Amino acid sequence: MSDRHFAFWPEHAPRHLHVPETNLYYNVEVSAARFPKKPFLIFYDTPITFSQFKQETEDLAGYLEQVCGVKKGDRVLLYMQNSPQFMIGYYAILRANAVVVPVNPMNLTGELKHYVSDADAKVALVSQELYPRMKPMLNPGGDESSLDHIVVAAYSDYLRQPTTLNVPDFVAAPRVRIEGAGVSMWADAMARQLTPGPLTAGPDDLCVMPYTSGTTGHPKGCMHTHRTTMYNTVSGGVWGQGNQGTVSMAVLPLFHVTGMQGVMNGVIFGGSTVVLLPRWDRDAAAECVQRYRITGLGLITAMVVDFVSNPKLDQYDLTSLRRIGGGGAAMPQAVADILEKKLGLKYGEGYGMSETNAATHMNPPDRSKKQCLGVPVFDVDARVVDPHTLQELPPGETGEIIVSGPQVMVGYWKNPDATRDAFVEIDGKRFLRTGDLGQTDAEGYFFFVDRLKRMINAAGFKVWPAEVEALLYQHTAVQEACIIAAKDAKRGETVKAFVVLKKDQAGKVSEQEIIDWSHANMAAYKIPRIVEFVEALPKSGTGKVMWRELQEKENARAAAA
Numbered sequence: 001m002s003d004r005h006f007a008f009w010p011e012h013a014p015r016h017l018h019v020p021e022t023n024l025y026y027n028v029e030v031s032a033a034r035f036p037k038k039p040f041l042i043f044y045d046t047p048i049t050f051s052q053f054k055q056e057t058e059d060l061a062g063y064l065e066q067v068c069g070v071k072k073g074d075r076v077l078l079y080m081q082n083s084p085q086f087m088i089g090y091y092a093i094l095r096a097n098a099v100v101v102p103v104n105p106m107n108l109t110g111e112l113k114h115y116v117s118d119a120d121a122k123v124a125l126v127s128q129e130l131y132p133r134m135k136p137m138l139n140p141g142g143d144e145s146s147l148d149h150i151v152v153a154a155y156s157d158y159l160r161q162p163t164t165l166n167v168p169d170f171v172a173a174p175r176v177r178i179e180g181a182g183v184s185m186w187a188d189a190m191a192r193q194l195t196p197g198p199l200t201a202g203p204d205d206l207c208v209m210p211y212t213s214g215t216t217g218h219p220k221g222c223m224h225t226h227r228t229t230m231y232n233t234v235s236g237g238v239w240g241q242g243n244q245g246t247v248s249m250a251v252l253p254l255f256h257v258t259g260m261q262g263v264m265n266g267v268i269f270g271g272s273t274v275v276l277l278p279r280w281d282r283d284a285a286a287e288c289v290q291r292y293r294i295t296g297l298g299l300i301t302a303m304v305v306d307f308v309s310n311p312k313l314d315q316y317d318l319t320s321l322r323r324i325g326g327g328g329a330a331m332p333q334a335v336a337d338i339l340e341k342k343l344g345l346k347y348g349e350g351y352g353m354s355e356t357n358a359a360t361h362m363n364p365p366d367r368s369k370k371q372c373l374g375v376p377v378f379d380v381d382a383r384v385v386d387p388h389t390l391q392e393l394p395p396g397e398t399g400e401i402i403v404s405g406p407q408v409m410v411g412y413w414k415n416p417d418a419t420r421d422a423f424v425e426i427d428g429k430r431f432l433r434t435g436d437l438g439q440t441d442a443e444g445y446f447f448f449v450d451r452l453k454r455m456i457n458a459a460g461f462k463v464w465p466a467e468v469e470a471l472l473y474q475h476t477a478v479q480e481a482c483i484i485a486a487k488d489a490k491r492g493e494t495v496k497a498f499v500v501l502k503k504d505q506a507g508k509v510s511e512q513e514i515i516d517w518s519h520a521n522m523a524a525y526k527i528p529r530i531v532e533f534v535e536a537l538p539k540s541g542t543g544k545v546m547w548r549e550l551q552e553k554e555n556a557r558a559a560a561a
Contacts, residue, residue, distance in 0.1 A: 005444030060092035062194030221413030
């Protein structure tokens, strides 16, 4: 382990971080007791105080236990966009001593089936605009791949104050009553005001299980305990010097570990305030900064590009901002320069993954580097090693990034083979193999180079080609498909499909028809934005598709352009 980065360690930050050895829900109880009347979240000018939040999580937890039959350790799906109900639902599941399974709201019915069956889930909390996608899985008393109960929420139930902000139609839509066996309306569940049983989950019980896709094309559940989740819940605020006066914005998706930890769990722990937006809107974001004196924004690169390119940006008072940061894709130098010129702020990049429940690396607040992952944070041992020998490499040499730390997952749910392959023991420590290639510099900062595994990073969303290829093979005209990454000025990378059509379909199906079909059959971020028909795919002597050859040609084409 290198200690070069300690020379640039933030002066305010301890080397070792002590975190509470409690379940995560205890943070709600503490903040509600300390700051009962303080707004925890603000949703289109409607505030919800810490005491209100605690009460609503308990009301819903009582319903989950007494009506839905949720027991300790059960996995409960949470399938919503950013909303008060997402946050309430998350902590209600924890209050019921159960395990949160956050699901990307872009996923469609075919993709949701895996989450239900793999997680052995029987209950789901779902927003009304997404309910039709989840409905086919509802079959009370059915087999192990079906749900017994769905609680349906309407975002508009929490629009309790008039607002001048632009409210998206799907948020403003009035509640639509849904009837049927196994279906409950959120409002009805809350009105019951049922009291949950005792809180018994301990620090080493499962807490949350975000899913991450893999090269097999099947998403895997990352098992995080209350202990592993608590670590990054606390660390971000200590590293960034957050306090009770901090005001954050939740616009990064809460189902993803970055948003979940940074602008939900961390805010509850610190007793600060978060302004909630379900979807990115650069004018609404700027207006909220001005209206609520927001001090920090967590934004992916595409959002920063849109934010700084707003021609009306100078009409807003953004002087309260102290920090803009994020991760998911490297911040282009030109965009970072514009951000610094317009707002006087450096973009703080970090690095983490679902397996680590957010960051293992962050840039020191007072000494960040551009296009840099940062340095290993509290108690993290990170190394760049030769992928084959696992020997640590010196600065400037490219190898695989491996990490050991208290926020690393226990393993993959019901997948001991994948768990075994993901970890390696070195010097008596258990290291996670990230599959990312990187380098360190002379000062111990980490830099991303490439991916050892085959993955596309589209505006911060991880797209695994094998999964998209498997879906494309369901198209009746597709003989073969190979997915690669194509450069995209806004998204960083986008999905490109090389498609071989069946002989009787050549000339009958267009590239746009393949794209349109993809829109109807897979999550938006996975959809091939570019489709190229080819006569054949390059293959090795063993018949394997040589995707890397296609990728290298695409990279060369982009470089020449």
